[in-house]
Amino acid sequence: MGIKVKAIVIGATDYKEKDKRITLFSLEKGKIYATLKSVKSPNAKLKFAKELFCFGDFFIDTPSMIVTGVDVENNMFELTKDIDKYYIACAILDVVNTVLKEGETNAPLFLETLKALGAIAYDNVNDKYVLIKYLLSVFSAMGYFVALSNCSVCGEKFSGKRYLNLDFGEVVCVACKSANCIEISARAGTALKLLSETDYDKLSTLKLSKGSEDEVLNILNINFDRRFNKKLKLL
Numbered sequence: 009m010g011i012k013v014k015a016i017v018i019g020a021t022d023y024k025e026k027d028k029r030i031t032l033f034s035l036e037k038g039k040i041y042a043t044l045k046s047v048k049s050p051n052a053k054l055k056f057a058k059e060l061f062c063f064g065d066f067f068i069d070t071p072s073m074i075v076t077g078v079d080v081e082n083n084m085f086e087l088t089k090d091i092d093k094y095y096i097a098c099a100i101l102d103v104v105n106t107v108l109k110e111g112e113t114n115a116p117l118f119l120e121t122l123k124a125l126g127a128i129a130y131d132n133v134n135d136k137y138v139l140i141k142y143l144l145s146v147f148s149a150m151g152y153f154v155a156l157s158n159c160s161v162c163g164e165k166f167s168g169k170r171y172l173n174l175d176f177g178e179v180v181c182v183a184c185k186s187a188n189c190i191e192i193s194a195r196a197g198t199a200l201k202l203l204s205e206t207d208y209d210k211l212s213t214l215k216l217s218k219g220s221e222d223e224v225l226n227i228l229n230i231n232f233d234r235r236f237n238k239k240l241k242l243l
């Protein structure tokens with residue numbers, strides 16, 4: 009028996025002497041683990057399938073979960089040629105690996121992940137914008153709305169400063185802020201809003217004030233750590 013899934017490699021570790029264990033994010037079965045046998049030799053038929061970001065149809069024997077074949081649709085080779093792109097793309101895999109539980113399917117997140125990686129690989133875009141947008145979608149899918157224009161407690165429209173409440177992952181105004189809050193400057197607030205409202209394929213046209221992407225990423229990384237107990241590695 010076997011299964012065929014459309015999937016992307018989101019993790020890979022050495023296994024036994026010659027094998028690799030790969031983590032796949034698949035459309036049909038969610039996050040699953042599979043084994044690539046004798047794949048470390050340069051002549052191995054499936055050697056490309058042990059690389060992060062490899063995307064295609066995976067044929068997997070069950071219940072052994074040994075990969076028997078892969079039709080590669082895109083190996084996203086561009087992501088491994090540039091260290092900055094590579095780091096941001098790895099951060100995206102880190103996010104998806106953290107938020108997805110084994111066997112949990114999530115078609116919207118699957119498509120979002122492909123879009124984000126594709127934008128980093130092929131669009132002339134600030135890669136940090138892509139990661140910010142991706143994090144915002146992940147947060148909002150889980151009910152944490154970081155990019156709103158109104159205070160999540162009193163509903164008042166923000167003017168100037170706002171604060172991220174680290175206990176709840178929500179953004180509040182100065183009147184509603186508690187002790188465990190970090191400030192989001194006006195420019196970071198604008199950046200959050202613009203990034204959440206711009207599609208991936210339009211991100212290359214967006215220009216935010218210099219440095220605001222780093223400020224936003226830092227805030228989102230703290231929020232991610234508080235929500236999921238995991239700090240993303242960023243350059």
Ligand SMILES: [Zn+2]
Pocket residue numbers: 159160161162163164180181182183184
């Ligand atoms: Zn308020």
